[in-house]
Amino acid sequence: MSSxxxxxxxxPHEREFHQAVSEVLESIQPVLEKNTHYRRQAILExxxxxxxxxxxxxxxxxxxxxxxxxxxxxxxxxxAIGPYKGGLRFHPSVxxxxxxxxAFEQVFKNALTSxxxxxxxxxxxxxxxxxxxxxxxxxxxxxxTELFRHIGPDTDVPAGDIGVGAREIGYLxxxxxxxxxxxxxxLTGKSLNWGGSLIRPEATGYGSTYFAAEMLxxxxxxxxxxxxxxxxxxxxxxxxxxxxxxxxxxxxxxSDSSGYVYDPAGxxxxxxxxxxxxxxxxxxxxxQYVEQYxxxxxTPVNPELDYNPLWDHKAQCAFPSATxxxxxxxxxxxxxxxxxxxxxxxxxMPTTPDGVNIFLDRxxxxxxxxxxxxxxxxxxxxxxxxxxxxxxxxxxxxxxxLKGIMKxxxxxxxxxxxxxxxxxxxxxGANIAGFVKVVDSMIDQGVV
Numbered sequence: 111m112s113s114x115x116x117x118x119x120x121x122p123h124e125r126e127f128h129q130a131v132s133e134v135l136e137s138i139q140p141v142l143e144k145n146t147h148y149r150r151q152a153i154l155e156x157x158x159x160x161x162x163x164x165x166x167x168x169x170x171x172x173x174x175x176x177x178x179x180x181x182x183x184x185x186x187x188x189x190a191i192g193p194y195k196g197g198l199r200f201h202p203s204v205x206x207x208x209x210x211x212x213a214f215e216q217v218f219k220n221a222l223t224s225x226x227x228x229x230x231x232x233x234x235x236x237x238x239x240x241x242x243x244x245x246x247x248x249x250x251x252x253x254x255t256e257l258f259r260h261i262g263p264d265t266d267v268p269a270g271d272i273g274v275g276a277r278e279i280g281y282l283x284x285x286x287x288x289x290x291x292x293x294x295x296x297l298t299g300k301s302l303n304w305g306g307s308l309i310r311p312e313a314t315g316y317g318s319t320y321f322a323a324e325m326l327x328x329x330x331x332x333x334x335x336x337x338x339x340x341x342x343x344x345x346x347x348x349x350x351x352x353x354x355x356x357x358x359x360x361x362x363x364x365s366d367s368s369g370y371v372y373d374p375a376g377x378x379x380x381x382x383x384x385x386x387x388x389x390x391x392x393x394x395x396x397x398q399y400v401e402q403y404x405x406x407x408x409t410p411v412n413p414e415l416d417y418n419p420l421w422d423h424k425a426q427c428a429f430p431s432a433t434x435x436x437x438x439x440x441x442x443x444x445x446x447x448x449x450x451x452x453x454x455x456x457x458x459m460p461t462t463p464d465g466v467n468i469f470l471d472r473x474x475x476x477x478x479x480x481x482x483x484x485x486x487x488x489x490x491x492x493x494x495x496x497x498x499x500x501x502x503x504x505x506x507x508x509x510x511x512l513k514g515i516m517k518x519x520x521x522x523x524x525x526x527x528x529x530x531x532x533x534x535x536x537x538x539g540a541n542i543a544g545f546v547k548v549v550d551s552m553i554d555q556g557v558v
Contacts, residue, residue, distance in 0.1 A: 113154040114131060124210060124211075127208075129211065129459070129462075130215055130459060134545065140542075141545065142154075147553075157217075157548065161187065162184075163206070164182075165181065165206070166256040167180075168256070169252060170251075180234050180236040182234045182257065188217040191226055191227065192227040193228055194265070194266035195494075196216040196229055197269045198232045199212070199271040201237060202235055204233045211458075214229070215459060217548055219481070222523075222544050223488045223515055223519065227487065233271065234253060239393075243277065250285065254282050254289065257282075257286075258289045262294070269298040270345075293305075295497025298490035307493035307508055308505040310489045313486045314345065315348065315350035315351070317486065317489075318454050318477075319357065321516050322475075323357065324517055325477055328475075332358075333357040333427070338360065338361045338362065338426070338428070339361075339420065340363055341421075341430050341436060343389050343396050346486075347456065350431050351364065351382050364396060365432060366389075366396045369410035370418075372407050374405070381399075384399070417440035424448045424449055427453075428445055430461065431456030431457050432460065435462050438462045438465055442464070446468065453474065455479035455482045457479060461478075466537065475536075476536060480541075481519050481523050484515070485512055488512060492512075524539060526543040
């Protein structure tokens with residue numbers, strides 16, 4: 111039985127997890143052929159099985175006095191190279207399959223950073239959208255009353271993800287501190303006043319852009335003057351837009367779950383400031399942007415379409431920065447037909463397998479999420495270091511280290527791909543480089 115069939119048979123309903131495992135297993139076949147001892151050690155069977163999974167009830171009270179109940183999760187996937195590290199996602203779509211796929215991806219992503227971090231993920235099917243600050247606080251406090259038993263600065267260090275920003279991290283940290291009776295770096299993405307790191311909010315978007323710049327440099331090009339498509343309007347998308355503007359590119363799109371905005375004149379700094387205020391403070395919808403900038407157009411989501419029209423505009427570069435599987439086969443075809451020859455993933459697994467195959471077949475510069483969006487967890491690792499040393503590095507220091515890490519990840523992926531006979535294939539390069547580091551560490555530590 112193949113390893114992926116073993117995974118499917120054991121957990122038949124976890125489609126996202128199957129997808130993530132399948133993509134890695136396809137890439138690492140040459141490594142398995144060269145290293146037969148991996149099979150004797152049952153390394154594949156061990157690496158696809160989480161070390162621990164916690165599922166728990168989260169009761170809380172809304173502003174009308176009604177008791178609500180959500181489900182909480184924490185997947186502690188692999189700790190071979192360090193404490194579990196990975197975000198918390200609060201979104202109605204959250205389930206075991208999605209969190210296992212994210213945790214599995216996180217293991218290899220964290221290995222690529224060269225920082226001592228294992229992989230984990232967690233969250234809840236709670237939706238913070240439309241909730242008051244007090245409701246979010248009560249939910250976070252209830253969530254942490256269970257989670258705090260399983261985390262710690264040398265055990266498991268969660269961070270934010272979709273639906274978990276500075277507000278949620280603050281409420282979670284406050285409850286942890288009360289329950290554990292200690293002030294420690296147990297969460298990353300904290301506010302600067304109480305242990306956060308400069309550049310952390312920007313890190314995933316900045317890192318994705320830095321990775322794109324490294325890919326372009328292999329062809330003697332830069333981002334300056336390039337038209338760029340960006341999806342999403344949350345933390346990752348906002349700072350991808352910011353860094354693209356810094357580097358002289360012309361981003362023209364962004365989106366949320368209601369639809370997308372296309373601004374043919376380009377999104378400049380003033381427009382981005384408006385978008386950030388709209389999303390971060392007013393918690394509004396992207397459709398309001400066109401009221402302020404009427405030359406832009408808003409296209410609402412059409413559930414009957416089997417493609418996303420955001421990806422059907424002329425451009426050279428694309429930055430999927432919203433969520434998993436947002437770029438399907440048709441979208442990928444539209445991108446390459448419209449002149450896109452670079453895709454750098456700010457989201458986790460935003461492209462379906464058929465879409466990835468189109469990018470690889472066409473030989474475009476394609477940075478998969480586990481490499482291109484590793485900037486976020488990299489700066490989380492740097493935040494952990496600063497917490498341990500009771501220091502705060504200046505912005506320039508953190509940004510310099512982030513840029514260096516992304517440069518190193520790019521080099522590692524490129525060199526590994528060449529070593530295994532697929533030059534320019536960053537998917538294979540990232541998967542093999544991360545896999546070898548993790549499994550060799552597992553073997554060193556025995557059958558545990």
